[in-house]
Amino acid sequence: MTVFILVAGAFTGPYVWRDTAAHLAAGGAEVRTVALTGLGERANGPAEAVDLETHVADVLAVIDQVVAQGGGDIVLVGHDYGIHPVLGAADRRAAAVARIVHLDSGMPRDGVPALAAVPDQRLREELAEGGGGRTGAELPPPARDGWARWGSTAGLSEAALDGLTALAAPQPLGTLLQPLRLTGAVAEVPVTGVLCTGNGPGIELVQLMVDMGEPALQALVGPRVTLFELPTGHWPMLSRPAELAGVLAEAAAGGGHQLTAPGIDGPPPHLRPFLLDVPGRPRERTGNTDLYLPEGPGPHPAVVFVHGGPVPVDARPTPRDWPTLTGYARYVAGRGAASAVLDHRLHAVTDYGRAAEDVADAVERVRADPRVDGDRVALWFFSGGGPLTADWLAAPPPWLRCLALNYPVLAPLPSWGVTDGRFRPVRAVARAGRLPIVLVRAGLEMPEIAATVEEFLAAAARGGADVEVVDVPAGRHGFETLDRTAGSREAVHRAVTAVLERLERGSPTTR
Template sequence: MTTFVLVPGLWMGGWAWDAVVAELTAQGHRAIPVTLPGLGERAGEDTAAIGLAEHTDAVTEVLDAQEPGAVLVAHSYGIFPSLAAVDRQPGKVERLVFVDTGFPEPGESVVTQMPHLLEAADGHVLRVPSEIDAVHGVPEAEWERYQRLATPHPVRTITDPVALTGAWLKLPTTGIFCLANGLSLEVARALHATGDPRFAKLAEPGVTFFELATGHYPMLSTPTELADVLVRAAAGEGQSLQGQ
């Protein structure tokens, strides 16, 4: 049995992982979806007071409550608080899984990589998107559910810089690329081939990759396939850049 800790991306609470949790549980694993401060059922919290540190603390608290050896799964924005949390105590996590996202450098923020997000700012929050592009393959029923449950996201969490020591770099990792969103194993190979030191980890032992034929929200569009890939990732399976 593996314990999976599931951290969602922007605007989503733990509810986003419901179908994945059901599938992982049916396969005999533990799955713990995380709702970050100010989101989901915690949307009533003071968004002005919530920054990346508060989200990092929330992920840390969940990890602290588990036995060592959990698999930490982070979707999109969720990699920022997840990476910061596991960097504090890498011994708590067996593997870190990136779902359709990359990894920041120390001192970077979400808006360093995606400044356009601030166009959705409304006071202390980012407005929920009015639609999800069809390319992402989210079924109509799931899109309607998203509309009901998604909540404005605290702005400071995307403008605060991430604090990293580099301790997380020693962890085994798995990247799950969603092909309709543009990330792929081919892209990872190209980034590594640049020789940029920040991409050196991509070809290290213990680093694996999967590709899913879906868009940026696989927990909504292909939850069964995502759950199966997470189980395989926990077992160390997946493609490697080594020798390629």
């Protein structure tokens, strides 16, 4: 028999598992829910004495009880903060645990406190500085409208949100501030991750980050790790209890998707050849920027290409050598406009500020080149570079003739925990005025990214923005190196033509 031991996240207790536990039990499994000290049914006692080790001991006690009673195949499920005591306990009872399930949770490491996994960046900083609205040694639970700071509430009914708020308990601060201690034994236990795509990345995006060489994610590659998706927010046990129970049962049986190692089937997708056979072209490399010039003396209009991300700091080659960006740059230069491709420092979701500085500096260098017409410039952003468009949309300069976007992320994903309102194109587009926008939309886009695109287009329509959508119905995210089809090639031609035509028009601020 499978024995599920369920550990809830911050501010919550065993009550959140009621419906999921009932479905698991109906399927023949045994279910135990852990009441963590200071939370839920065990909310009495001095909070000062409660830390992460207290909660590790709570989970250990349930594991030992199951083993003493003859047990079964123990599957430990940790939601949100709950994964920290789960891992701490599994590390000490690795031989007794058949599988660990990370339920919309991070990948905690030895020596790192749970505070590092708190999604809200500002709250992390406040807590690290000893603030955060704490009372004594406790962090008050969120108000009804404050749960989104801890994860997406997508899928929760009004009644479920009311119940979550009514039963929430203060979180002892020691549970968030005490570092997790692991010996390494837990690394041998099979793992399943359940990704809630209403709150963060799905499997496709995780694979993309693995392909780019993200070091923290390489541990997910291999037969020991499987993944599932649930199309809901951060509390699937409340929004999709039956579906969650089904996924947990499949996970216990060893099911799920396995990621592939970079390069196992040839080059990773972002390093495969560009879909057009574009002739080679010389480039001039200055600092972090490569310039491709067309024939003739100029000055030429220019297109500046801005890569997405986050890109691991040690990724090689760097984005300005990626086939998609060099392919577009050579193609545009062959059609009479200068092209620039730059590397910027978007290595984490907290880096948008310094990446924006890098882009602005590179744009000014390109505009200052005497072979470039600094009054006719287009900016073209890709993928996770989408949030960098917000500054340009909010206050378009007169020399900016067009802003283009390919399969962009146009609002921070909930799991990013970004509280800064600056990098939100879905809001900034209302101030774009007459700036022409060309948006290349992948028909097979990842749902979490597609939702931001649709939100952006709706906001653009309300504000009367000038948006041309180039659809690639059978195209995937990064279709230029993934989908070498006639439809994809036509989309590239259409998008480049649309941008170049707008470079030839008068300034949008004077029309």
